[in-house]
Structure formats: structure tokens, C-alpha cells
Amino acid sequence: MGGKIFGIDLRKSPVALERPTAQKNNSSQSVIEVRRPSMDHIKRPSIAGLGKKHSDKKEKDRSLSKDKHAKDASRVLPQPKPVKLTMIMESPPALFIDPPAQSTGALISGRLQVTPNAGDVVINSIVMYLECTTSTKRPVQDRCRECSSHITDLYEWNFLSKPTTFHAFDGMQELPFSHLIPGHIPATTHGHIGGIEYSLHVRAKTNDGKEIESRRDLIISRALRPGNDKNSVRIFPPTNLSLHVTLPSVVHPIGDFPVQCRMTGITTKREDSQVRWRLRKLTWRVEEHETMISPACAQHAAKVGGEGKGVLHQHDRDVGNEEMKQGWKTDFDDGQVEGEFMIGIDSSKLPQCDVEAPNGLKITHNLVLELVIAEEWAPNKKPHQATPTGAARVLRTQFNLSVSERSGMGISWDDEMPPMYEDVPASPPHYLNDHTSVMDYTGDDLQEDMEQFTLDR
Numbered sequence: 001m002g003g004k005i006f007g008i009d010l011r012k013s014p015v016a017l018e019r020p021t022a023q024k025n026n027s028s029q030s031v032i033e034v035r036r037p038s039m040d041h042i043k044r045p046s047i048a049g050l051g052k053k054h055s056d057k058k059e060k061d062r063s064l065s066k067d068k069h070a071k072d073a074s075r076v077l078p079q080p081k082p083v084k085l086t087m088i089m090e091s092p093p094a095l096f097i098d099p100p101a102q103s104t105g106a107l108i109s110g111r112l113q114v115t116p117n118a119g120d121v122v123i124n125s126i127v128m129y130l131e132c133t134t135s136t137k138r139p140v141q142d143r144c145r146e147c148s149s150h151i152t153d154l155y156e157w158n159f160l161s162k163p164t165t166f167h168a169f170d171g172m173q174e175l176p177f178s179h180l181i182p183g184h185i186p187a188t189t190h191g192h193i194g195g196i197e198y199s200l201h202v203r204a205k206t207n208d209g210k211e212i213e214s215r216r217d218l219i220i221s222r223a224l225r226p227g228n229d230k231n232s233v234r235i236f237p238p239t240n241l242s243l244h245v246t247l248p249s250v251v252h253p254i255g256d257f258p259v260q261c262r263m264t265g266i267t268t269k270r271e272d273s274q275v276r277w278r279l280r281k282l283t284w285r286v287e288e289h290e291t292m293i294s295p296a297c298a299q300h301a302a303k304v305g306g307e308g309k310g311v312l313h314q315h316d317r318d319v320g321n322e323e324m325k326q327g328w329k330t331d332f333d334d335g336q337v338e339g340e341f342m343i344g345i346d347s348s349k350l351p352q353c354d355v356e357a358p359n360g361l362k363i364t365h366n367l368v369l370e371l372v373i374a375e376e377w378a379p380n381k382k383p384h385q386a387t388p389t390g391a392a393r394v395l396r397t398q399f400n401l402s403v404s405e406r407s408g409m410g411i412s413w414d415d416e417m418p419p420m421y422e423d424v425p426a427s428p429p430h431y432l433n434d435h436t437s438v439m440d441y442t443g444d445d446l447q448e449d450m451e452q453f454t455l456d457r
């Protein structure tokens with residue numbers, strides 16, 4: 001496995017997941033302590049019934065029933081089911097507004113339709129579960145269903161209080177249902193290594209022991225309200241360069257968003273001459289970082305060194321990038337270069353929204369900017385007669401991007417979130433930082449450009 005054992009006991013944390021995020025570990029997996037993925041961690045005491053799990057007996061009973069159905073389907077000719085179960089959703093798509101700590105949730109409502117197929121039928125129970133399925137594409141044991149996915153019931157509707165006869169001549173009968181899904185649970189996510197899905201699962205049992213099941217996916221999205229733009233300042237010691245960047249507080253997996261950039265300190269004037277940095281190339285890249293803890297089932301716990309442990313997997317990818325060689329305005333007199341450009345996340349890569357789930361699935365996004373600058377020298381009397389010195393640098397910096405679905409219509413815009421300035425360094429700027437780096441630039445493309453550039457002047 002080659003993994004690394006982390007000495008973290010997630011059971012100590014009420015939020016279940018506080019990994020050291022500064023862990024610069026390039027290996028793709030590590031063994032860490034983990035609980036079985038369970039919604040218990042995110043249970044709010046005030047919401048009755050949430051996080052209620054089937055007892056082990058019921059869980060076993062249910063998986064047996066599924067297996068039995070699978071066998072029935074392959075061996076016996078299909079037999080008409082005593083009733084047909086269909087579902088009509090009346091509520092709009094489930095959308096949580098605001099982050100988990102503040103969201104008021106989403107109301108779902110609909111009607112369960114029960115239609116006798118062949119004569120009158122007595123139904124003992126009709127139960128519907130709001131299920132959460134967490135899954136990993138990198139199970140501890142290949143092809144083990146218990147290692148790969150886990151189902152938790154978040155809510156349960158019992159439609160019948162006693163055995164009830166559904167008469168054929170009455171036709172379809174409708175059973176209404178509704179529920180307020182609490183807003184702190186993670187939204188539906190289809191990551192590269194981990195997933196969270198919700199469904200409504202109905203089970204009806206007849207008085208002669210037949211069982212009818214029906215399942216419908218329920219997609220839950222989350223939208224963060226747009227707030228004021230975020231202003232960030234990044235410095236690049238030992239140079240005098242400062243980069244001022246303005247980004248939207250929230251961006252979306254589909255569509256473009258504007259970025260304003262201004263770099264100051266590009267000109268250093270001496271008595272007779274000046275040395276200055278010319279921006280030659282700007283590259284942006286949107287990175288998606290996903291981590292997931294694959295739990296081991298009881299049977300395979302030994303593979304990860306005992307129960308309560310799992311394997312941490314990481315997956316990083318780019319979901320958009322572009323290289324630009326023009327589109328900005330340089331003013332050596334003022335000593336600054338500025339421009340605005342559009343950034344688009346590539347929707348063909350099926351980017352995910354940010355998520356952090358108690359089972360260890362976490363997806364975040366970064367915007368990485370790289371600026372290639374070339375040094376040149378000019379006499380103060382003739383500032384346009386510049387000569388490249390041959391020195392070139394790459395300035396690299398990154399910003400957190402908050403990616404969520406669009407909040408769309410129906411949002412009260414009168415209570416926007418306060419501006420967030422956490423990226424602006426306290427003044428005076430400190431010279432030790434993790435945000436930026438300056439490196440020598442060794443690319444060939446710039447040298448070619450620079451020869452041309454020299455001839456032009």
C-alpha cells in the first residue's frame with residue numbers, strides 16, 4: 001500500500017475531519033484514523049429523526065431483499081408486481097443557500113403513487129427512506145461493496161399505520177410527503193475518487209410477503225450568495241513588486257468571471273537610468289484538489305491496521321488554464337502594469353463545487369497565477385530606448401477560489417454577506433509568506449521574443 005499512518009484520531013473531533021491541511025504530502029494515499037462514514041457527525045440535535053440509521057438487523061434484511069430480487073430477476077420469469085410505485089416531486093430542485101453552518105436547508109415535497117397491478121392488494125407497510133450513499137472509487141479491497149459504499153438513512157416516512165387494502169377499482173392512490181432537509185449536510189458530489197448521493201427509496205410489503213421497491217435520485221445542490229469582491233495583495237521579495245488582485249467572492253463551475261490585476265513597483269529609478277520589469281507572459285490555472293478517506297469494512301480492517309482506520313487518497317487536476325502574452329497596459333512612469341482578463345472553468349471537465357463532508361471527502365479550488373517578467377535598462381532621458389538585461393523571473397502566486405452553484409432567482413439580495421478581506425496582509429507587509437514565489441525564468445520563448453524586441457527599438 002505504501003501509505004503513511006497518520007496519528008490522528010478523528011473521533012476526538014466533533015466535526016470528524018480536521019486534517020493537517022499543510023501536509024505537503026505528494027504520495028497519493030496515507031492510512032489515517034477514521035470512523036465509518038456516518039451522518040452521525042453532522043447530526044443536529046434539533047432535527048428529529050435525522051441521522052437515524054437502520055438497525056443492523058434491518059440493514060441485513062434490506063440487503064438480503066435486494067440480493068433476492070437480483071436472483072429472482074435472473075432465474076424466474078418476471079412476475080407482475082402486485083402494485084406499481086411511482087413518485088411525483090412537487091418541490092423545485094433541492095438547493096441549499098449559504099454555507100453548511102448557516103444554511104436553512106431545502107424543503108422537498110411530493111406524492112407517492114400506489115397503483116394495484118392485479119386485483120386488490122393488502123399492503124402491510126410502505127416505508128420511504130431519504131438515503132445518503134457515500135462511495136469511494138478507491139476501496140481498501142477491490143470490488144468489496146462494503147468497502148466501496150455505505151448507505152445511511154437521514155429520514156424515514158411510514159405511510160401506513162396498519163395493513164391497508166388498495167382496491168383495484170380505486171386505481172392509483174396518492175400519499176403526500178414532505179421534509180425539510182437540513183442545510184448542513186454536504187451537497188450531491190461526484191468527485192474523481194469520492195462521491196455523495198441522495199435518493200428516495202420506497203419499500204412496500206404486502207401481507208403475503210411480497211416486496212416492491214422503488215428508488216429515485218435526489219440531487220441536492222449548494223449555492224453561496226455572492227458577496228463583495230475579494231481584494232488581495234501579494235508581494236514578491238526580494239523584488240519591490242506587489243500584485244493587487246480582485247476576484248469575485250464566489251465563482252461557478254460554468255461561465256466566466258473577471259479578474260483585475262495590477263502590479264506596482266516595476267520601475268526602479270536611479271540618477272541617470274532606470275531598471276524595470278516588463279510583463280511578458282501571464283498564465284492562469286484553476287486547480288481542483290480532492291481528498292477522500294476510504295474506510296475499510298470490518299472484514300478488511302486488517303489491511304489498514306485495524307478498525308477505525310482508512311486510507312487517505314488525493315487527486316489533483318486542472319479544470320481550466322490559459323496563457324496570455326498581451327492584454328495589459330504598462331506604465332513605466334507610474335511603475336505599474338495593469339489589466340483585466342476573464343477566467344473560465346472548463347465545464348467539459350465536469351468541475352465539482354467545493355464540498356467538505358464528515359466522511360472525509362473534501363474538494364477545494366485554487367487559482368494559480370504565473371507572471372513571467374523580463375528586466376530591461378533605459379536611460380532616464382530616453383526611457384523608450386530600452387535594452388533587455390537578459391534577466392527574467394517567474395512570479396507565482398495562488399488564491400483560494402470558492403466554487404458553488406449559482407444561487408439563481410429567489411434570493412433576497414438585501415442581506416449580502418459582509419466583505420471578506422482575509423487575504424489582504426496586515427500592513428506593513430511581512431516578508432515571509434507562503435503565498436508567493438520568485439524563480440528564474442528559463443523558457444526559450446522569451447529569448448526569441450526578446451531578440452525581436454531588441455531589434456525593434
Ligand SMILES: [Zn+2]
Pocket residue numbers: 141144145146147148296297298299300
Ligand atoms: Zn471490504
